[in-house]
Amino acid sequence: MSLEPARVRILRRQSIRPLTSNDIAAVAAVLERVFRSDRSAAPDRLADYVRRMCLDPPGYDPEIPSLVYEDAQGRIGGFLRVSVQxxxxxxxxxxMAxxxxxxTLPEARAKGAGVFLLRHFLGGPQDLSITDGANDQGRYLWEQLGGQTAHLHxxxxxxxxxxxxxxxxYIGRKHPALRPVVSMSRPLSVLLDGAARSLLKNGMLRPARSTEKLVEEDLAPEAMAAAWPRLSARWRLHPDYGKSYLAWLLDEMSSVTSRGQLIGRQVRDSNGKLSGWYLYYLSPSRIAEVMQIVADESNENEIFASLLLDADRRGATAVQGxxxxxxxxxxxxxxxxxxxxAPxxxxxxxRRxxxxxxxxxxxxxxxxxxxxxWTGFREQF
Structure with missing residues (x-):
């Protein structure tokens, strides 16, 4: 009696590993499938976004990379972008990461890919991990893995x-069926706002003008970086901004046209000292979405008022942040x-x-x- 040699099949295990340049096409396909909207993304544009934001930013740190989930067959079924600052x-x-x-693809999600990715990310060598784009499901996962909700933010x-x-x-955005009616009523809205702004006193709708003699000018990353150590000294925790990073950040934020036009101004006091700056997107719906306000303690109110006045001059219906x-x-x-x-x-x-x-x-x-x-991920679709 002869025994046929047993056939041994080597089984792979699902794994989490760093994103490499060879993964970009597969990751773009995952993003396309998960976030597909009414129209498909251009593959080259989506792949370029992944490469630019995950592998090429100035803060790229090989010890804290973006992550992919690979199933037992070696297929990429999940992705988590990570940026380091x-x-x-x-x-x-x-x-900070x-x-x-x-x-994560549905079949990978059923195998716990999302939990594996997040656990691997939070277990990385970074001192602080954050996200500001979470929903309630993401919040649940973070808190189960030791994270906390920053209620103030x-x-x-x-x-x-x-x-x-x-x-x-707002009505047109929440109730698409009413958009034709909203569009027809737009001239009436303009008349109502004009009348209200003329009748209401004490700055109820019109922003108050600053009494300080502040000078506004275009943003200059070199000047911003030079003033940052002084402007940031009052916070225990703050970014370590440098000229090259700020230049990259402003360039990338400006390219996210789906959020509207990026508007930013830096502000000097009467002695010519840089007192702060502000950044906001003026959305297609004329809402000013504030991304950042920086101000020294002696000019907080004045710089905030400058932001409101600038948005008002540009026809914003509201400023929010x-x-x-x-x-x-x-x-x-x-x-x-x-x-x-916040949405x-x-x-x-x-760690501490x-x-x-x-x-x-x-x-x-x-x-x-x-x-x-702020990142332009949704713009790729």
Missing amino acids: RMIFDGRPIR CSGPFA SLGWIRLLRPAAFASQ RLEAWLIDPLYRNRCRSYHR TLALVHA SEVTAAVHAGQAFLTRADGEW
Whole structure:
């Protein structure tokens, strides 16, 4: 009796590994399938986005790469973009990693790919992990893995400038069937806002003008970087901005045209000293979405007022942004009284409890420009 040699089949195990240039086409296919909208993305454009934002940014750190999920057959079924930013905490350098977008195919999701990707990311060598594009499901996963919700940064504020136009746009966005009616009523909205702005006194709708003699000018990354150590000194935790990073950031943000035109100005005081700057997108619906405000302590209210005046001159119906602790007084002084939950949640995870404590206590400078909310991923579709 002879025994036939047993046939041995080597089984692969699902794995999480760093994204490489060889994975770009497969990752683009995953993103296309998961986030497909009414129209398909151009493959070359989506692949270029993955390469540019994951492998080529100035803060790329091979120790904290973007991640892919590979199944037992060696197929890529999930992807997590990771960007790294140099930070300063209590005067010492640390690394912050920001996640998003996060995509898994249905068959990979059923095998726990999303949990594996997130666990691997949060277990990386970075000192602080954040995301500001999370939904409730993402929040649940982060908190199950030791993360926390940054409640302060999950709130938003709004300053109405042209309430009738804002209301009509809001109705059209929430109820697409009513858009023809909203479009026809647009001239009436303009008349109502004009009348209201003429009749209401004490700056109810029109932003108040600053009493300080401030000079606004175009953003200059070199000047911004030079002033940043002085402007950021009051926060325990803040980005370590340099000229090259700021130039890259402004260039990338300007290319995200789906959010509207990126508008930014830097502000000098009467002595010529750079006192701060502001950045916002003026969306196609004429809403100013604030990405970042920087101000020295002596000119907080004036720089915030400059932002409102600039948006008002450009015909914005409202200015809105994410709440930051130091903005509370300027918001109050400038009649930004309507607060709401931001459309996406901010989440944090840190190796040291004092880092997350600084975020929760409002001792951290973390804006939308430092997260993933602004990135042009959706624009690729």
